[in-house]
Each structure stands twice: as C-alpha cells, then as structure tokens.
C-alpha cells in the first residue's frame with residue numbers, strides 16, 4: 310500500500326496531525342495573484358491560536374489570514390477532492406499552476422519534501438538538465454528524496470561525532486518568517 314500523505318501547515322510549518330484540523334485556504338494577494346495554502350484552523354495553529362485566546366474573535370489575526378476563503382482539508386482529499394481541485398482549475402477559480410501544485414501535494418506522498426529539495430537537487434546535478442521539476446517522474450521523485458535523506462543522515466552522524474554528549478542536539482533552524490503583520 311502507498312505511504313499516506315502527511316500534511317504540513319504553511320503558517321506554522323508543523324505537521325497537521327488530525328485532518329479535521331486542516332484547511333485549504335485561497336488567498337488573494339494585493340496584486341490579484343491567487344495562492345493556495347494548506348494550513349491548520351487558526352484556533353489550533355501554534356502560530357495564531359494565542360491571538361484567539363479568551364474568546365477573542367478573528368480581529369486580532371493578520372488581515373490576510375482573517376480574510377481568506379478556507380474550506381475543510383478533508384473535502385480536498387481522495388478522488389472526490391481531486392475532482393474538486395480540477396473543477397476549480399477549470400473554472401479559473403484556482404490558477405492552473407497553483408492548483409496543480411496543490412493536487413500533487415494532497416495526492417502524492419512526500420511531494421512537498423520533493424518540491425522543497427528539487428531546486429538544490431538540480432543545482433547539485435542529482436537530476437539532469439532534462440528533468441522538469443514541476444512534473445517529475447516517479448523515478449525523479451524517489452531520487453531526490455533519497456538524496457535528501459542521505460544528506461540528513463550525514464548531518465546527524467556529523468553531530469553525533471562532533472557534539473559533546475552533554476550538549477542538547479542542535480535545533481533545526483526556525484523556518485517561521487516575521488511577516489505576521
């Protein structure tokens with residue numbers, strides 16, 4: 310059986326453990342560009358929930374977060390979810406490229422990890438110049454993921470050898486941006 314797709318929140322970068330806590334958000338930028346995000350519901354997202362504490366409404370959230378259209382993640386999963394995204398692309402509610410990226414992210418295990426690593430993989434020559442990073446073959450997907458996993462292992466081994474055992478393992482760099490408001 311295929312590995313399950315793991316969903317990650319674009320707002321806090323953490324894993325969405327319960328599908329019921331996930332949303333697909335359609336955000337329209339000031340220049341009219343539409344972007345699609347997979348996020349936690351603000352009430353449970355570590356990045357926003359403190360702004361909703363003590364019965365406060367959405368007025369404390371950044372406007373782009375409070376004002377975006379969002380729908381339950383579960384409605385975008387499986388074959389029916391795929392049909393929904395395709396229909397939104399056909400109706401031009403979703404830009405084609407954004408919509409196709411969303412589809413791959415929701416349907417293909419580890420696609421997000423692949424897409425985060427692929428530019429570097431191309432620069433490093435892991436994939437040849439003929440590869441199209443937007444439309445990978447299964448072989449290209451696996452090659453990039455295995456390369457990435459090998460680097461992560463090498464990193465761990467380096468830390469094991471060179472860090473004194475009393476020092477806590479180095480934390481991963483915080484990816485959260487400072488663009489909240």
Ligand SMILES: [Zn+2]
Pocket residue numbers: 318319320321322323348349353354355356
């Ligand atoms: Zn989150």
